[in-house]
Amino acid sequence: MTQIPPDNHLNTSFSSFMQADPSSPITPKLQLQLSIPIATRDPEYYISDGNTVLLVENTLFKVHRSTLTKDKSTFDSMFSLDLDLRSHTSSHDASIGPEGESDDNPIRLQGDTSDEFRALLWALYSLPHELMVALTPKANSLQLFHLARITHKYQFRSVETWALNALTTCYTRPIPAPSFDEADGPTLSQITELAALCEQRELLDAAIMRWKRLLGEDKDVALALNVSERLNLRGLLGLSYRSMLLKGKDYWESDPHLSRSQRVRLLSGHYALGRLWERLPNEPPVLTHSTRCTGGSTVRCNQAWGALWKLILDMGKQVLPLQYADVLGKVMLAESVIRALVEKEIPTQGTLDGMPWCKENALTVTSSKVREIQDSLADYFSDVA
Template structure:
């Protein structure tokens, strides 16, 4: 990086005795001013437009940037009418500066973009078909596609945006793709989630959410998931993250430096409301539709049997020493497992299943439905009241 320097002279300095010392040496003030450098690939000799992104100069063709009805089309239309000139009187000559983008001294400045993002856009605009096809293979560069999707969304290259998002989705839904927080040479999971939400790409957002769920299940980045989900209003992910943090316990909440006071209050609220739910559940068996063969008095008997069986399973959940008090999901899944065992092994169950011979499968579906309902509404239990 080059630097420019300037000398600042001290006219006089006071000596220790209070007298002016004319012999005090001059001071040199070094100003560090980076000089833009030309991009090694996309400073094209016969290009007709110079753009400055961060500290990199790109020289490309205006006709290329106006493809896909992008915002560059309107930008260049406005720019063609702008001129700036400076006049100096006396013996100085008049210097006229042409439109922005005409040369390195007066480039079009793109604010808020990175050189890598703009380079990714030019890669998509200038590459040959066989070069672009690499993005749809395991050799694709996730970070390049991420940068491309972000900048093409900003400047409204609609077809390029759709293509890059589709390529990213293929990468992150590929079975062998490593489910880590920071993919190799790729964006972080937070960046990927933000992009999917910004571009409203459901499949990519679902792929990112599944990665969050795996990390949350392993106890990693739970508070980060809470903050990302709150910022992007991802309710399903937010409920799962809050629930996982709830089961970590108060000591972990207090030690975590990323949780706000409001978030801790929501965790306390979740602990209370889920605990109350668990207290009610034994007396609230989930309803189910009876088998057509279950009629008349058999329906009454079936309902009574189901209520007793449900309460018994809930009581077993209360005795589960490995499950925490507010872990309603875990206790319901334990109950579902016990119910499956009773049915699959055809165990003798006097007073439990013998009185409901035609509705066993319906009760299992009702239990699974109850678990699903609670999972889908988890975020509603963590309300700051």
């Protein structure tokens, strides 16, 4: 019988025996064998009339090959290959029978967890009304997460699509939607990685929205940075670096979750954004003029717009405690002030008199500038000179 891979913990009865009689002639080989946990049959998916035994972690599953080959999964080609190999089985292998036909010689699945494989079997064996629960507020988000991961790995295409859609419904449902922080569910990092791996855009957007809320609350900044860098989520990466930038150099140096390369990129970003900020007050976004703004009016309009832009951006230097390199914060401030002026929420004090027909356009181009800087933030945090 092929031995099951050892666990890190000694069998309790063996440990007790050794303490009672330390002089007992136990060989190292026997000690290792006694410390190996015994594989146990899954209470639900060790099916009596199944024809294939699989070992996942330390759990034995007995199921039907025909069920695992549904959806043209990887198991279909795996079992076909197995049939070809059986014709070349040695006499030694024959003594314990073909792989997968007994508990003594199960098919071993590497890299999977028993929870993942159990979730797969749940989807393949459940009745329709049992599956429908996954589309309700009573859905088991962790089970759906395991299902999506393992169906992606083994190419159960239609089941994977269904699982991802159910998981997306679970996390985008208005009320009551589960929190990414629930102890019995997948973490936000796990959901983000799964959505990126499976290219599930809607689920990824929901996860990124949650990361942005955390950054706004100044929480899990290093974690967001590392996840977005690993998965190349450019929009989230830029915002994560900005949030870390605002914490200051002393904080970067002490945060154990940041690598040396990331600290270099933060210094680079501080320098690059600082240079951008020096230029920006004198470089107003190009204003699109109203059809009523022609001739000399266009010149006066451009002059008034340039003066207004510089005035508002200088507020970021002189009036409000915004950090020097927080260019995004400053243009967001500019957008808020211009909106308040256009919508007459604050006195204009003549600042809009020179652009009577183009003030709404000024707000439009400012909003575009905010998006442009936000979308390109990650580019400023580079370790390339």
